Amino acid sequence: MERTRWGIIAPGKIAAKFADALHAVDSAELYAVASRSSERARSFAEIHGASQWYGDYTELVKDEDVDIVYIASPHTFHAEQAVLALTHNKPVLCEKPITVNHSQANELFDQAKRNNLFCMEALWTRFMPVFEKIDEWIATDQIGEVQMIRANFGFSFQFDPKGRLFDPNLGGGSLLDLGIYPLTFAQMVLRDLSPSKVSAIATKGSTGVDENLGMLLQYDSGVIATLSSTTRANTGYIATIIGTKGKIEVPMFWCAQSAELYSTDRAEEVLVDKAEFPHFCNGYEWEIQEAQRCLANRQLESTKMTWQSSLDVMKIMDEVRKQINLSYPDD
Ligand SMILES: NC(=O)c1ccc[n+]([C@@H]2O[C@H](COP(=O)([O-])OP(=O)(O)OC[C@H]3O[C@@H](n4cnc5c(N)ncnc54)[C@H](OP(=O)(O)O)[C@@H]3O)[C@@H](O)[C@H]2O)c1
Numbered sequence: 001m002e003r004t005r006w007g008i009i010a011p012g013k014i015a016a017k018f019a020d021a022l023h024a025v026d027s028a029e030l031y032a033v034a035s036r037s038s039e040r041a042r043s044f045a046e047i048h049g050a051s052q053w054y055g056d057y058t059e060l061v062k063d064e065d066v067d068i069v070y071i072a073s074p075h076t077f078h079a080e081q082a083v084l085a086l087t088h089n090k091p092v093l094c095e096k097p098i099t100v101n102h103s104q105a106n107e108l109f110d111q112a113k114r115n116n117l118f119c120m121e122a123l124w125t126r127f128m129p130v131f132e133k134i135d136e137w138i139a140t141d142q143i144g145e146v147q148m149i150r151a152n153f154g155f156s157f158q159f160d161p162k163g164r165l166f167d168p169n170l171g172g173g174s175l176l177d178l179g180i181y182p183l184t185f186a187q188m189v190l191r192d193l194s195p196s197k198v199s200a201i202a203t204k205g206s207t208g209v210d211e212n213l214g215m216l217l218q219y220d221s222g223v224i225a226t227l228s229s230t231t232r233a234n235t236g237y238i239a240t241i242i243g244t245k246g247k248i249e250v251p252m253f254w255c256a257q258s259a260e261l262y263s264t265d266r267a268e269e270v271l272v273d274k275a276e277f278p279h280f281c282n283g284y285e286w287e288i289q290e291a292q293r294c295l296a297n298r299q300l301e302s303t304k305m306t307w308q309s310s311l312d313v314m315k316i317m318d319e320v321r322k323q324i325n326l327s328y329p330d331d
Helices: 013-024 038-048 057-062 075-087 102-115 130-139 174-189 285-296 307-323
Strands: 004-009 028-034 052-054 068-071 092-095 119-122 146-154 197-204 210-218 224-230 238-243 246-251 258-263 270-276
Touching (some): 004 013, 004 057, 013 028, 013 038, 028 057, 038 052, 057 075, 075 092, 075 102, 102 119, 102 307, 119 285, 130 174, 130 270, 146 174, 174 210, 174 224, 174 238, 174 307, 197 307, 210 307
Parallel strands (some): 004 028, 028 052
Antiparallel strands (some): 258 270
């Protein structure tokens, strides 16, 4: 089998996990890594087993043996680095959020289209196989009509005004880093319908970014999604889809490996079915497989994570930020 040679840009925390997953996927090869620092690139290459390392991102995208570039920098650099790769004829898998705002994402996908190259946001939730079972339960009327969706996502982080979670110059705030997951969950359940109404409130910290965020979305069908994110507390991680006669609970919903189907016809809830789809590495393998499948099929975008689905979520996040009065230098 021919191997796909991956190049990683910005080897930080998430890049290390991604590198582990590359080693677990058949036909994937961690070939090269680039950092702003030669020393960091060399060290990452040694630890994770890459054969090439560069102290400059442009050197990596110029390497003719790189088949696809994975971008793992803080949000505010995604647009520029993805365009750098595309303009050097490299397909791109870019960490979430694909960009900081809708307009940047639009320009990025236009560039991918112009260059006839694959480009995908690495929002790993979209590729968890258990969601196929969840779709099936909903499509076969196991929970009746969906009415409510509930998902919260937050962790208790140490406050660091210069860190990417808190610094507005790095796209800080809970929304872009964490809130994007409950938003994506709701959009996945509702097959990427656009909400007709979005309401948001936030508590900001001393750097001016949202640290607690509440979002209410209403859809034309009448469904209401109650979503939240926070950098101040661990929220608990079961997302719930509530229908007229049942509900689905999804533990660890952003990297789900299981889901439970309940009947709620009677006052007592009854567990009807449980689906389990364990990761065979750390969960990042699914998006790697999907990107490689798309490359092999010469697809510019994945059907699991279309350009439009990224744009829809960016549009909702722009609206949320407008309502909570949070802008970034890139806006
Ligand atoms: N899918 C997921 O589960 C998941 C989880 C965590 C994070 N993420 C996403 O991945 C991205 C990176 O997150 P992370 O936690 O891995 O970040 P990180 O470790 O803080 O930084 C990643 C790399 O980006 C470069 N970088 C860091 N700060 C920079 C700055 N101020 N200016 C320019 N470059 C900088 C550095 O690479 P150099 O060595 O080249 O300087 C660094 O090693 C974010 O967009 C985040 O949303 C996704």
